[in-house]
Amino acid sequence: MGDIFVLAEHRQGELREVTLEMLGKGRELAKQMGGSLKAVLLGHGVDAFAGELADQAHEVLVVDDERLENFNSELYQKVLVSLLADRKPTLALIGHTACGMDLAPSLAAELNLPLATDCIGFEFEDGRLLAIREVYGGKLQANVSFGESEQYMATVRQAAFPIQELEPLGGQIVAVDSPLTEEAKRKKFIEYVEAAVGDVDITQSDIVVAVGRGIKEQENLEIVEKLAEAVGGVLAGSRPVIDAGWLPPDRQVGQSGKTVKPKLYIAVGISGASQHMSGMKASDTIVAINKDPGAPIFNVATYGIVDDLFKVVPVLTEQLSGG
Ligand SMILES: Cc1cc2nc3c(=O)[nH]c(=O)nc-3n(C[C@H](O)[C@H](O)[C@H](O)COP(=O)(O)OP(=O)(O)OC[C@H]3O[C@@H](n4cnc5c(N)ncnc54)[C@H](O)[C@@H]3O)c2cc1C
Missing domain, CATH: 3.40.50.620 (HUPs)
Known part of the structure; x- marks a missing residue:
């Protein structure tokens, strides 16, 4: 009992x-x-x-x-x-x-x-x-x-x-003795088919820099890419960024994407919908950059920066690059 x-x-x-x-x-x-x-x-x-x-x-x-x-x-x-x-x-x-x-x-x-x-x-x-x-x-x-x-x-x-x-x-x-006396009748294991992994496997990286709809346009991704480079991390995204075709599907974090648990997760312009957070909230340290102080991402963030990402990200990148 x-x-x-x-x-x-x-x-x-x-x-x-x-x-x-x-x-x-x-x-x-x-x-x-x-x-x-x-x-x-x-x-x-x-x-x-x-x-x-x-x-x-x-x-x-x-x-x-x-x-x-x-x-x-x-x-x-x-x-x-x-x-x-x-x-x-x-x-x-x-x-x-x-x-x-x-x-x-x-x-x-x-x-x-x-x-x-x-x-x-x-x-x-x-x-x-x-x-x-x-x-x-x-x-x-x-x-x-x-x-x-x-x-x-x-x-x-x-x-x-x-x-x-x-x-x-x-x-x-x-x-415990196996109670099985015969092979399965209706189902048979055939083979494992590995899911296609692109050039980067975001689940394996210690540092993930994820970008959300706050980035506004594909052309702007570059500033977040530079941040990812400066911290030695990989670039990932929330679903709208993937749906827009700005990043490949294997970079999506969340319920219908990948679950990541890196040492450091930087969320840039991501609101923190539950479907996104279920894929990253177990990260060791979470840094969120968002201009809305009420964004739910701040509920799981270790450090929060409430400001315009277009102002913050380049400065952060410069500092981290030793500039
Ligand atoms: C069944 C189902 C499954 C889903 N699966 C996933 C999933 O796997 N992954 C996922 O991510 N979503 C998933 N979603 C979608 C999810 O509900 C949200 O719509 C999505 O996560 C929102 O993405 P976002 O935070 O990038 O965009 P938004 O919610 O639009 O947030 C954008 C944020 O950027 C901020 N922002 C805007 N401009 C700036 C600026 N200049 N500077 C700083 N901040 C700024 C805003 O304040 C806002 O908080 C799923 C939804 C459903 C129904």
């Missing part, structure tokens, strides 16, 4: 960050509920991941089966139905990723469990789960309260929770 399960997501030999984000939040919830936190790891030859997860959970339940080498929602569902029905965790968290979206609704339907998707917050109130979700394209937040149930399920938005440096839990690694 009170146990929290977190489904570990991994792809091509890497544990995905959403797993660690969920484990951080899961630890808090398990404490609140007086239960234990369990990472659930499905795969084949995944000992290294199990070791990594053991620091972040009280227990790591590992189902090793060669049929689980690559994600397949049909097989994952079979294994998880068996694990969740046997062990009855109060809450099972799954990443709101392409894999999680494929898996969670069908799993919840088979187990007849309440499910909230794309959640950005959770708490328990009198043993009942409350989840926070964004509605109307992120303009409002809805607190969702569940009907009474012994078990709940939720998918968790990526980067909704930080990866925390927490005291290692030294969890026990427990091998």
Whole structure:
């Protein structure tokens, strides 16, 4: 009773960050509920991941089966139905990723469990789960309260929770027999197709300088490009800049673009719509330049400069270039 399960997501030999984000939040919830936190790891030859997860959970339940080498929602569902029905965790968290979206609704339907998707917050109130979700394209937040149930399920938005440096839990690694007896019937893994990455991968840079509609015209991009050069960063943009064709689509930051977590994010002429901020708010340091003091970007900025970008950016560039 009170146990929290977190489904570990991994792809091509890497544990995905959403797993660690969920484990951080899961630890808090398990404490609140007086239960234990369990990472659930499905795969084949995944000992290294199990070791990594053991620091972040009280227990790591590992189902090793060669049929689980690559994600397949049909097989994952079979294994998880068996694990969740046997062990009855109060809450099972799954990443709101392409894999999680494929898996969670069908799993919840088979187990007849309440499910909230794309959640950005959770708490328990009198043993009942409350989840926070964004509605109307992120303009409002809805607190969702569940009907009474012994078990709940939720998918968790990526980067909704930080990866925390927490005291290692030294969890026990427990091998669980695979309940699979046959290959998947309806779905088959064929191959990974890497998304095309342009000349620059903005998710890999320590410094991102992003430009928004405040730049007004494509010709003006040059001043922000110079700033990016001066700080050794890459140039990215908000959606209007991409939609206008001023920067390629792989430079878009936000909900329908890329999620970045650089050491430094400089937002130039960006208002800070929730769809933009969901892709950059986990950056270590955020500097916002905007002439409107009420712009929402200042709510997440570490440093804010309220002024005309056409005045500020050239001066900043000059100073940073040692001019
Ligand atoms: C389903 C959905 C998905 C979306 N996905 C994304 C996404 O992935 N990424 C994304 O970015 N958006 C996304 N959006 C769009 C989002 O809602 C906003 O419309 C967008 O982020 C606004 O971009 P912006 O801040 O550049 O422009 P605006 O909101 O127009 O802001 C421009 C800012 O520039 C400032 N400014 C103007 N002139 C100057 C000046 N001279 N000096 C200083 N500041 C100045 C203004 O004060 C203003 O704050 C999405 C929307 C939807 C509905």
